[in-house]
Amino acid sequence: MIRFEDFLKHTKAQLDDNQRKAVNVLNNCVVSAGAGSGKTTVLSYRFLHLVLERKARCDEILTLTFTRKAAREMHQRIHRHLLSCREDEEIAQQLETFSEVAISTLDSFCATVVRSDSVAYGVPQDFVIDDDKNLRTIGRVATELLDQYPQSPGAKLLSELYTPDSLIDTVLVPLASSYYCLPKTVEEDGAERILAAVEDEYERLLAQYREMLTLYASFTDKGNTVQGYKNDAQMMLSKMDALEGKAALHSLLCSSFAHRRAPGNGKTEDIQTIKETVAVYRELRSKLCMALSIMLAQDQLYAVMDFMRDFVDRYQKEKRSSGILTFADVSNLAVTMLTENKALRAFYKKKFRYIMIDEFQDNNAQQKAMLYLLAERTDREGEGIPLPEDLQKDKLFFVGDEKQSIYRFRGSDVRVFKQLSGELASIGGETITLGRNYRSEPDLIGLFNTMFVNIMQNEGESFEADFSTLDYRNASPGVQSSCTVLIKPYREGGEDEEEEDASSVEAEAYAIAKLVRQMLESDAYLIPSKEGPRRPVASDIALLLRSTSNQLSFEKAFRRFNIPYTVQAARSLMLEAPANDLYAMLQLTLYPDDRQAYATVLRSPFCNLSDWAITHVVQEPLFSILPSLSEDDAERLAACGAFYQRLHQAVGSESLSTLALMLWYESGYYLSLVSNPQYQVYVEHFAFFHRLAQIQEEQGKSVSQFVDFLRRNLVQNEKIDQLEVIKEQESGLQIMSIHKSKGLEFPIVIVGNTGSKGRGGGDYLSTFLDIPLPHYLSTSYHISATKQAQIRHAGTLFAGSEEQDMEIAELKRLLYVAMTRAETHLILSGAFTKNNRGLDPSKKADTLLQMLVESLPLDRDNPVYDEGILKVRPIENIPEHYLYSGEREDSSQVIARLQIAERWYEQATPAYEGHPIRVATTKLHPLVHGGEGEDLPRYPSDMILDGYAEEQVTGFGTFVHGLCEQMVLGKEVEKLSSLMPDSLTRVLKAQELAALQEDALALCRGFLESEWYEKEVKPYPVECEVGFFSAVEQEGKTLVAEGAIDLLVKQNDTYLVIDFKTDRRRDELLHRFQVETYMQAIERIHQCPVRGCVIYLRDPSLVLVWEGESV
Known part of the structure; x- marks a missing residue:
């Protein structure tokens, strides 16, 4: 019999004290595992400990991860550890069925639970999970309902409140896919609950507002400012007393009457009172306007509720009949089934003796509820979700890090993880912190400790992450880690004072690319390896971005310096030449008379015809060989024409993905690209183009529909949803979002474009009282004598500043995740603009750049610093042509090219004398x-x-x-x-x-x-x-x-x-x-x-x- 200690001695594995404590713990436990602290090792070793110490068999342990990749890695690690113990007969026996061990994502486990009892909820047992098909179904059901004649009152109202595209894409689709998952329906008494809450709030606000008016009406100061407030208050009270009904009061309060500016520098008692209360006074009046607007628009609320009830009912019937569910459906149904079906709950309670879950900071209350249901004591069968005292005392093992909770947009809630320790401690649970970072060099850890003590400082809010000092490993011999900060200051007079100056983000990208080239060609940024310190190669470097909207600028700069790179999101796919060339060839196949497409094909790597030849053949029949063509041009044109004929035949019978392969390989396009070093970076584009063709193929699209899709998206700097490619290996500098980098590590990390504010989500929905709805009114009211605001739903009445504070709290965590991916060297870059300098001390930093500057602290107008591992340098303006490689043509070269293309400019027919028709x-x-x-x-x-x-x-x-x-x-x-x-x-x-x-x-x-x-x-x-x-x-x-x-x-x-x-x-x-x-x-x-x-x-x-x- 092999024990766990025997395994550690045999493998010479070393665990620090806290890691060993986490592996050996047998009570319910929450492990707070910081970045690079070895949490995957702890999870795999704890599984091994439970098995080798005969606490449980492999099939009695449920191990849940956040991603499929993490599940595969965990499965492989544990299997490898057990293989080293196969001399133990009992372990050898368990290895025979190890493929059936429950190591999976939470979504996958939920699907298993749902299949156990899906028929009882109207869902076939052979259901499939396909989020993409569901999105298309939602769009179709919504369109049919909105187009139904005559329109229902709710449909008519929503059509007036939203544009057609936003109503479906940003309102109804998110509502159905994220909020009304099976088996949730629209509440029957939802409108009554909303109106009752608003009525209660209205009564409270009205009483406070009258008190405030009474206070102002009692002022005794004779100054003009105070007398103005006093007179306004007296008149407002008089008018309010004389009014009858809420409609009249609404009209009065929403008007521009009695709005005054805040007082100046007066120091009398009444002036001070106004200064201290005027903000509250204004808020009370505004909220009264909101409450009255909602109560007076209750017919609109009921109309929208009726529409939503019909919409959700139709959509869910379609899901049940088709058996096509979403991940959210499956998660929701799993909790519902385990709550309501006690026999099913008892089965899983008995099946799993221990439950371990990784990355729990990225989960939410619903997922915690499911785990609590599985961990309920075997002698209990309570109604609803078990309380902590109803749980087994040794079944749950949570691993997470509140500082790395960055998936709020997917529904994760860091508050749930933070509350776990207290809940489990009440029944004897433990909390263990893995505080040593084994990933990053000690000097970098010291910098993290200095910065994040300031950045993550908070007042104890439940949504804020608490930072504690990180411990560190020994330094790698022969290597000096570094942190370089590049900042472009804002200069008054605009970013681009010189006409040919590059934009701020392009100047930043150029500075980064220049620095990367220095890394690759000098010994300034050595990294450790088994053979000793070495220069990095491009694949050792990662560029992390908050959003990929400016990714193209960095790609352009890397191409300028001949730096190979690979991307996770094909943001530039539709902006670059390859997609345009492939589109042009398909377009020409479908529409042979399209001379623009023909010219593009002739100039592209499909044909590579000379400028002179293009001008002479472009108006001739397709691929005609003229006697005047050079031998080289004639051969190219003939070969391209032969491929065109093969493609033309294939269009009628082959799949889109096969056509894409023909375009890329059979045409010679790929060989043309790889023959030129400058174009090799485009090779990766085909993987995304081919995947795009596969997606369109899976959706049943024809060639003409695929070409239409390409035409609409060409030259659009937009990320195409669901377009992800699995790569066997990364062969260059990796460009990805910070979210995609979660769980990864790189010798050198560049956190770029830190001045970006990202994209606001927009206020399109209401989730007040957990009743998800579209907006149901649009009423204006004055917030000053000249400015107005609008009320669109009841949630606005009760909303505070917490939502914005939660976004900023997650932004802090995003910066932590980005910086802690670095092993040896860290580079941070960003540009200050007119709108992101954070000059208002009363407002919190809302960009990564602002957080960096305030935490170090640095002079944003003169960013120069050099001490220890930290070097700060300004980014200078650059001419735009710096971003393009090669020598610039002189005037004689330009003239020579124009003479070759003279035919383009010849006037073949007299000019048409036109008259304006617009x-x-x-x-x-x-x-x-x-x-x-x-x-x-x-x-x-x-x-x-x-x-x-x-x-x-x-x-x-x-x-x-x-x-x-x-x-x-x-x-x-x-x-x-x-x-x-x-x-x-x-x-x-x-x-x-x-x-x-x-x-x-x-x-x-x-x-x-x-x-x-x-x-x-x-x-x-x-x-x-x-x-x-x-x-x-x-x-x-x-x-x-x-x-x-x-x-x-x-x-x-x-x-x-x-x-x-x-x-x-x-x-x-x-x-x-x-x-x-x-x-x-x-x-x-x-x-x-x-x-x-x-x-x-x-x-x-x-x-x-x-x-x-x-x-």
Whole structure:
């Protein structure tokens, strides 16, 4: 019999004290395993310990991992360890059935549970898991329901609140796929619960708001500021007491009445009271507006609830009938089954004596519930999820690291892992910390300790990770680790002052590529190996990015320095030449008359024809061999033509993936690329292109549909979903997202583009009270005299700043994960821009770069530092041509090339004398004055503009239009000058510009405070600058009128077209033609009554209105 200690002696394995303690523990345990602390070793050795010490057989241990790769690695490790103990007869016997041991992902185990009882939940036992097919099913069901005639009230409302694409792709698809997983349905009393919560909150807010008004109304200070607040409070109380009903109160509170700026530097007691309470006062009023808006829109809430009930019901029926589920369905069903089916729960409780789960920081409450169900005491069969006291005391073994929880967007919740220790400790459980990092060099660990003590400092929030100092191993002999920080400071006057300067991210990419080339060619960045210190090769280096949106800039820079690289996400696939060439050949196969595609094929590696030859053959029949062609060009054209014929025949019978292989290999395209060192980086693109063809093939797409897909996506810098390729080995510098790097390690890590803010998720859904819904209203309310906000769902009423704080907390963890991938050398780079400098001390750092600068700390305007292993250097501007290899052509070379291609520029036919068919609406009619107009009030700015040209007068009108539209939409304008056209800012003096801004504000406020605005605009949805094209007849010709409507107001079943005018004279005839053209266009587009009007902002009481019948 072989014991665990015998195994350690035989293999000479060494465990530190905490690792040994974790391996030997027999109570419920939470292991906090830091980066590089050997958690995989601990998990595999604990499995071995349980088996060798006869605590359990292999098939009595459930081991769960986060990824399939981790499960395979764990299976192989444990199997290898047991093989070394096969002389033990009992171990040898268990090895015979080791392939059946439960080492899998949590998703895979959930599927096994669900198959045990799926029929009882209306799901066939042979169900399959396919998230992609489900997404397509959701889109189809949603489209059918929205297109159903007549539309339901809910469908009609949602169609008004969202654009068609966003309604399906960003609202209904996420709701069905992430929230309404089997067997969850839309709650019957969901609307009542929401309204009850809002009603309670409303009563509380109203009482507090009245108290605040009463306080302000009692002020005794005689100063103007205090008296203004006092008078407003008294008038507000008086108006509120006189009102009847919530609708009237809503109208009052949402108006611009009684909004004042915060007081200045006064020091009286009343002033201090206002300063301390004005933020609360404003929040109370805003939240009352929200609560009233929701209560007054309850019909809309019920309509959306009915729509969602129908939508989810149809989608789930389709899933059950097809037997195609999602991973989320399976996880949800597994918990439901184990909760409700006690016999099934008892079976699994008995089957597994021990449960070990890895990476638990990336799980959530539902997954914890499933593990608690499996760990329930055998003498208990309680209802619902077991409490900690109902658990067996020695069954659960959790491994995770709260500092590495970075999958919140997938539903993980770091709070669950943090709470585990306390819950299990209450029943005698233990917590063990693996604090020694065996991955990184000691000097790097010292830097991590210095930085993350500051970065992860918190006030004890449950969603924050707590950092404790990391221990370290011995240093590698002969190697000096380093940390290099490259920062591009922000310079006032814009990023690209010189026309030919590269952008900030391109300058950063260039600096990184230049440094990588230095790493590969010098001894400055040696790394350890079995043979001793050595220079790194490209595959020893990884570039990690928060998002891959700027990946192309780094690829371009690496190609410039001939650095081989490999990518995890083919962000640049559709931006580069290979995809365009492959598309062109397929396009030409389907559409032989497409001369642009033909020219692309001739110039591409498919043919590599000379410029002279292309100009002479491109208009001839396809692949015609002209006598004037050189022998080389003729051979190339003939070979390409022969391949084209083979491809043309194959299109009718072969699969998309086979066609892709033909394009790449049989055509000679691949050989052409690898023959040129500069193009070898493109070879990897084919793996992604081939995978894309396979995906389209699996979806049943035809060749023409595949070509349409390629055409839509060419030159788009977008990541194509689900496009991942498994590679046997990585042969160059690896570019990947930080999330993809989780669990990996590299001798040299570059964390690039740290100044990126990432992409905001957007507020498209409501999950208030755990009732997932789309938005169900869009009501505006004033938050100041000029600014407005909108309420779209009840969740906004109860939302605090916690959501943003949770995002920033995860960003800290993302930086920790990125930096701790490094073994020997770490490089951090980023650029400061106008919008990411973090100059407001009251706001938390929201970029990785800002966190770096604040933790070290560094001077963001002069980033220079050199001490110990840390070196900080500025990134300099570079000319854009630095990013392109090769010598630049001189003028004689350019002229020579143009002469060769002279045929392109020959004018074969006389120039066609064209007449414009698209005209602006303002040019459709002659300027006819009515003659009966009247002068409107003048403003100080008029005298200023009188001294300038018509261009400046027009510019002022443009400025007022833009400002008025922003104010109508309730958008905050930080700097009025940002809206002023160049025709004003480059000519007028600062004092004159200030006067124009003051008059513009007065004109806009006059409109927003007018009775007409309150009645005709404010209560309704509004769109600004609505562009359109409309066919009109003029002088016997059909023209396309192009225009933009200042404001388009949807008034129930009628549209109101509004045109602003800053003219100094009121002239009905002059402006009527333009407005009527707008009205005719909207009437044709929407097929409903339309009214039109002109608003003279100098006197908003003068409104010219035309009814639809008069058009």
